[in-house]
Amino acid sequence: MATFKYIAKNKDSRTVAGKISAENKNAVIEELRKRELVIISIDEVKETVAKRATFKSKKVKPDEIVIFSRQLATMVDAGIPIMQGIDALQEQVSHPFFKKVLVGIRDDIQHGTSLSAAFAKHPTVFDNLFVNMVKVGETGGVLSKILDRISSYMEKTLRLKRKVQSALIYPIVVVCMAIVITTILLVKVVPTFAGIYTSFNRELPAMTQLLITISTILREYLLWVVAGFASIGVAIKQWYKTPQGALIIDRSKLRLPIFGDLFRKVAISRFSRTLATLVQSGVPILESLDIVGKTIGNRELELVVDEIKVSVRAGESLAAPLTKSGVFPAMVTRMISIGEKSGQMEKMLLKISEFYDDQVDAAVEGLTSIIEPLIIGVLGIVVGFIVIALFLPIITITQIIS
Numbered sequence: 001m002a003t004f005k006y007i008a009k010n011k012d013s014r015t016v017a018g019k020i021s022a023e024n025k026n027a028v029i030e031e032l033r034k035r036e037l038v039i040i041s042i043d044e045v046k047e048t049v050a051k052r053a054t055f056k057s058k059k060v061k062p063d064e065i066v067i068f069s070r071q072l073a074t075m076v077d078a079g080i081p082i083m084q085g086i087d088a089l090q091e092q093v094s095h096p097f098f099k100k101v102l103v104g105i106r107d108d109i110q111h112g113t114s115l116s117a118a119f120a121k122h123p124t125v126f127d128n129l130f131v132n133m134v135k136v137g138e139t140g141g142v143l144s145k146i147l148d149r150i151s152s153y154m155e156k157t158l159r160l161k162r163k164v165q166s167a168l169i170y171p172i173v174v175v176c177m178a179i180v181i182t183t184i185l186l187v188k189v190v191p192t193f194a195g196i197y198t199s200f201n202r203e204l205p206a207m208t209q210l211l212i213t214i215s216t217i218l219r220e221y222l223l224w225v226v227a228g229f230a231s232i233g234v235a236i237k238q239w240y241k242t243p244q245g246a247l248i249i250d251r252s253k254l255r256l257p258i259f260g261d262l263f264r265k266v267a268i269s270r271f272s273r274t275l276a277t278l279v280q281s282g283v284p285i286l287e288s289l290d291i292v293g294k295t296i297g298n299r300e301l302e303l304v305v306d307e308i309k310v311s312v313r314a315g316e317s318l319a320a321p322l323t324k325s326g327v328f329p330a331m332v333t334r335m336i337s338i339g340e341k342s343g344q345m346e347k348m349l350l351k352i353s354e355f356y357d358d359q360v361d362a363a364v365e366g367l368t369s370i371i372e373p374l375i376i377g378v379l380g381i382v383v384g385f386i387v388i389a390l391f392l393p394i395i396t397i398t399q400i401i402s
Contacts, residue, residue: 003045004028008037019045019103035110060098060125066154068093068102069130073147083109101125114138128291129274136282146281153277156353157270160360164266167364168259171371178379185386187222190215193390204393211389246299254300254327258370262363267298268332269356271305276349285312301327318345 006028007017016037022028025042032039068089075085083106090102101122108118116135119126130150137146194212197204204212218225239245253263274295278288286309293305307321319337322328332352339348 004042005045006032006042007040008032009040010037015040018107020107060095060101062154062158064093064095064098065125065130066151066158068098069147069154070151073144073151076147077144082115098125115143127295129278129295132283132287132291133278133281140282149277149281153273156273156357160266160269160357163360163364164262167262167367170368171375174375174379178375178382182382182386183218183222185383186211186215186218190386190390191219197393200393200397202393202397205389205396207385207389208393211386243299247303250299250301254298258367262360262367263298264327265356265359265363267296267301268328269353269360271296271301272332272349272356273353276346276353279349280346304328 002024003019003021004025005017005019007015010016020028020031022031025044028042029039032042071089071092072085075088076082080088086102086106086109090099090106093099093102104121105115105118108121109115114135116131116138119134120131133146133150134143137143140146190211194215197208197212236245236249240249254260254267256263271292274292275288278291279285283291289305289309289312293302293309296302296305304321304325304327307325308318311321312318317337317340319333319340322336323330323333335348335352336345339345
């Protein structure tokens, strides 16, 4: 199927342009006539351009979606028709896949599809939360307000995600560097000393012998060791895709000694903010909980949300299953309970998310201050062991000679 670019005039004698995917030029002409357009020109898009676009990543960054929704909200608020707004925005977008998606959305709207239904056709770009909130905005006539709220929600979620990433990147980089340096010492440096010590014809100290043994094994089986770790990583990743594996791994993440508390706070903040945003926007509570469960990012907490849905469907409260789960702190469950009784659920949920955002900030700073000396200490022990083990035979021989 080829892509054709067209220029035509509509009923109001205004010039319109766009792209259509079709089998041939005749199919494009037929389609444009159905739209009651007067054709000015039709050109086939070069195949090389199409191919180049396919090599581009189909992953649209959240930042681009935030900017898009913020700009669309401004245009809608200014009274600009949706189709014209999307048409203008797709010209500004630099990401080829996102541009193609927006062209498709514009064409769908032109054929009478609603904005939320057009967004729903592209789940890799616009998730359930985005689509459902837009649907509510369309129904309630508050689309600009809802789009602005989506943008704010995504900005805060991204900010929280980056804080966690900043806490994890530093120790991961340092640990990787330590592993590389240690491997180089064991594979390149230690064998040189081992060759020298062999010529001494003396029994080596236990530490030195252990180091040389590790070095020998690593040199002979380095590729197998790397392949083994890679295989374990792939196996864990595949296991995580299964419901049982995801549950065990996510449960373990929440119980990690140092990082578990941070993961828990991030999950609670995301749960509270997402539910607050959906309830505030007028999305029905059961539908909101369904979306929250899919976006919370933790299988164990997703099961808790499923229990909440059962409880709410039976006419009970949100707080009871949250308390029973043991995952959410008492402060969170009590605030939600108060919010339910007072009719200020979204207000309480927003307060919880803001509180836990501050808690994540404090946790990130605390982790950074704890992890840095720990990593330096471990690295010092490893390098110290290698240095002592290498020079211990020399010190022993020197003592014997003297």
